[in-house]
Amino acid sequence: xxxxxxxxxxxxxxxxxxxxxxxxxxxxxxxxxxxxxxxxxxxxxxxxxxxxxxxxxxxxxxxxxxxxxxxxxxxxxxxxxxxxxxxxxxxxxxxxxxxxxxxxxxxxxxxxxxxxxxxxxxxxxxxxxxxxxxxxxxxxxxxxxxxxxxxxxxxxxxxxxxxxxxxxxxxxxxxxxxxxxxxxxxxxxxxxxxxxxxxxxxxxxxxx
Ligand code: ATP
Ligand code: MG
Numbered sequence: 001x002x003x004x005x006x007x008x009x010x011x012x013x014x015x016x017x018x019x020x021x022x023x024x025x026x027x028x029x030x031x032x033x034x035x036x037x038x039x040x041x042x043x044x045x046x047x048x049x050x051x052x053x054x055x056x057x058x059x060x061x062x063x064x065x066x067x068x069x070x071x072x073x074x075x076x077x078x079x080x081x082x083x084x085x086x087x088x089x090x091x092x093x094x095x096x097x098x099x100x101x102x103x104x105x106x107x108x109x110x111x112x113x114x115x116x117x118x119x120x121x122x123x124x125x126x127x128x129x130x131x132x133x134x135x136x137x138x139x140x141x142x143x144x145x146x147x148x149x150x151x152x153x154x155x156x157x158x159x160x161x162x163x164x165x166x167x168x169x170x171x172x173x174x175x176x177x178x179x180x181x182x183x184x185x186x187x188x189x190x191x192x193x194x195x196x197x198x199x200x201x202x203x204x205x206x207x208x
Pocket of ligand 1: 011012013014015020021024107108109110111112134135136137167168169170171172173
């Protein structure tokens with residue numbers, strides 16, 4: 001199947017960006033013959049507690065460092081610069097307007113798909129782009145997900161499910177390992193690892 005002029009959009013908190021994100025984006029790009037994949041670090045993800053999050057400036061810079069060797073990867077400040085919560089529907093509406101002739105594909109892992117029905121205006125969002133969901137170890141789509149009424153018949157025709165080599169890693173685990181003084185080498189690009197140490201990120205202990 002050949003998709004012409006397809007643009008991938010990879011949203012996330014990226015706290016920090018890791019090789020699971022990078023492989024997902026590259027796997028989908030290659031499989032769908034995409035022109036490029038745009039990474040969009042969320043300034044204020046609706047489902048995460050902002051107090052626990054690394055400032056957007058650091059997360060944005062780490063994504064810049066992580067993607068610099070891939071000519072197909074770009075980063076967008078659209079959510080960094082938008083005030084208020086970072087809703088995907090607002091971001092996709094922006095890209096829809098900016099690229100009226102492109103097929104837009106929002107890329108996400110299985111865990112994100114499972115929360116999709118709780119996103120802002122999902123019924124509008126499904127009219128604006130397609131979705132590529134990549135496998136993520138530890139997450140399966142239960143049959144009950146497809147049995148839900150309403151949204152799923154709208155989503156299903158726009159949804160592509162893609163198996164990729166399982167990457168059983170998460171930003172949470174990386175943050176925890178750094179806090180415990182454990183190695184995170186090879187879980188994220190070397191430049192990102194160096195940035196984390198240089199700026200002493202993730203060293204704060206949960207103990208009070
Ligand atoms: P956290 O543990 O802080 O939630 P995370 O590793 O889940 O971090 P996010 O920034 O929350 O990273 O995820 C951004 C997107 O990347 C989501 O759609 C998520 O499903 C996907 N993703 C993250 N890690 C993986 C992975 N290892 N394999 C496949 N998809 C992933
Ligand atoms: Mg996550």
